[in-house]
Amino acid sequence: MPFFFHALAFFCLFCATVLSAALVRRMIRLAIMDHPVHRSAHATPTPKGGGIGVMVAFGLFFPLMQLLTGQPVLSLSCLLTACALVLLCSVSWLDDLYQWPPTIKLAAQTAAACMVVGGGISLSWPTPLAGAILSGLWLIFMTNATNFMDGLNGLIAGCLSCAAVALAFVAPAFGVPELQWPSLLLACCLLGFLPFNFPHARIFMGDVGSQGCGLLAGTAVLYIASHTTQPGGWLLGPALLFPLIYDVVFTLIRRCCAGHPLLRAHRGHLYQILHRSHVPVPVVSALEWCMTLWGGAIASLVVPTANIWASAGGLALLMLPQLAWTAFAVARTRTHPVGRW
Known part of the structure; x- marks a missing residue:
């Protein structure tokens, strides 16, 4: 890409950050x-809806970034993913305002997942149909998992910022350079929001x-x-999102084994337990960010070798900090009791 277009693309990134921050201020x-x-x-009561700044800035600048970097804007996958995002964000914002029943949110998530898969962004294995179903379930899972983990200042915004930067850095080596920009x-849109949410929250993402x-x-x-x-x-x-995936799956399994209702709202995620045991919020969030970057580093080291032993070793290395994180949470509850979790 010529230098002029590179410079213009970086200027657009700067503008997106500024716009995101300005919209977040407006929501405050x-x-x-x-x-x-x-x-x-x-x-104490705190404003919510900071995610509007992130989503609006991303939606406005994405088409321009695609044009500047020579990527398609009007492809079926782009259009349907954009429609899915608009639908999901609209229903989510109305839910933030009116607290709709979970069934409405699930219906919106399912419809959004079907749009993304219908646009051609899905797995092709083990068969095209099975891959499409698995892809839809994955998108619904990731939508909910991110929502479940958005309960502590800076945790989700920081983790996803780290994951996005890591992906941009390694995308060419993985054969997907079109994901860089x-x-x-x-x-950048998340970084426009993050200073208003971390370390002290003036607003939540919602x-x-x-x-x-x-x-x-998930897409x-x-x-x-x-x-x-x-x-x-x-x-x-999955390696970049592993801290989020592990916490959600571990919590669901633990609650199932304990006989707790899976659909009832709770505060039993590992990050919540550590916060309730008086580990400072910035420490919990920053360690989650580090584990996100760790996942990216492990994937980059393991993937080029592409054999079963390397994959097993990579999985072990991904699990290592998560197991330590779990052990730390259990140890904290023994010295700083948090009640039933």
Whole structure:
């Protein structure tokens, strides 16, 4: 890409960051409050809806970035993914305002997932139909997982920023250079929001941001898996999101084994347990960011070798910090009791 277009693309990244921050400021002044409940990490009412700044800035600058970098804008996959994002963010924002039943949110997530898969971003194995179903379930899972993990200042915005920057850095080596600029754009939009949410929250992202970002993250994972030129390149996306995936899956399994209702709201995620045991919020969030970068580094080291032993070793290295994280949470509950979890 010529230098002029590179410079213009970087200028657009800067503008997207500024626009995201400006819209977040506007949402703070709008003051649609999130009132704390028993499972909240905050103790005082705090504005929500900061994700609108992230999503609007991303949506406005994405077509321009695609044009500047020579990527398609009006392809079926781009158009349907954009429609899916608009639908999901609209329903999520209305849910932030009116607290709709979970069935409405699930219906919107399912419809958005079907749009993305219908646009051609899906797995082709073990069969095209099975791959499409698995892809839809994956998108619904990631949308909810990101929403579940958005309960602590800076955790989700920081993790996804780190994942996006790491993806932009390694995308050419994995045969998906077309993801470089969209990843940088999402990272910049999130960085426009992050100073207002970390270390002290002046505003929360809300469902509109967490679910929108979850859909984008899940879509990127599917795109990598279906377009990578590396034999084991599909591991990159799950490795970058592994801290989020592990916490959600571990919590669901633990609650199932304990006989707790899986659909009832709770505060039993590992990051919530550590916060309730008085580990400072910046420490919890920053360590989650580090584990995200660790996942990217492990995937980059393991994927080129592409054999079963390297994959097993990579999985072990991914699990190592998560197991240490779990052991730390259990140890903290023994010295700083948090009650039933």
